[in-house]
Amino acid sequence: MADPTAADRQAVYARDVFRCVRCGGEQLLTVQHRAAVGMGGTKLRPTTTELLTACLICNEAFEGFLQTGALLNGWKVPRWLQEKGKREGMNLVGDVPVYYAVERIWCVLIMGARMHITEQQALATMRDIYGPQYDEWRLAA
Numbered sequence: 001m002a003d004p005t006a007a008d009r010q011a012v013y014a015r016d017v018f019r020c021v022r023c024g025g026e027q028l029l030t031v032q033h034r035a036a037v038g039m040g041g042t043k044l045r046p047t048t049t050e051l052l053t054a055c056l057i058c059n060e061a062f063e064g065f066l067q068t069g070a071l072l073n074g075w076k077v078p079r080w081l082q083e084k085g086k087r088e089g090m091n092l093v094g095d096v097p098v099y100y101a102v103e104r105i106w107c108v109l110i111m112g113a114r115m116h117i118t119e120q121q122a123l124a125t126m127r128d129i130y131g132p133q134y135d136e137w138r139l140a141a
């Protein structure tokens with residue numbers, strides 16, 4: 001996947017209030033891809049709904065010991081959902097709500113903005129998308 005443009009990076013940081021989505025850190029920020037970045041694949045640029053602000057430490061941990069938590073909170077989205085979206089011509093990654101841990105709010109990402117939703121709405125959406133697997137992640141995290 002191609003790198004986001006400088007303008008998109010700034011839009012993502014601004015939307016996320018210049019804080020890491022998990023720890024709220026304001027240092028060492030990076031724009032992370034919610035979906036796995038494919039090997040040598042597409043030249044398409046990710047949209048801002050597919051990107052989040054994370055510090056370098058959390059960003060790395062999302063691939064490691066925080067993996068289940070990252071899925072649970074919408075910080076990461078599994079590859080199969082991305083593939084399914086491609087087949088259906090939809091941005092399913094962008095449909096997954098995001099938990100902003102420090103602010104303790106769930107949001108859906110729309111264009112360059114984030115819209116606050118209730119935890120109940122977020123859980124209902126997650127269960128629509130992931131089915132019973134979502135509650136398995138909740139138990140495992």
Ligand SMILES: [Zn+2]
Nearest residue numbers: 020023055058
């Ligand atoms: Zn962090």
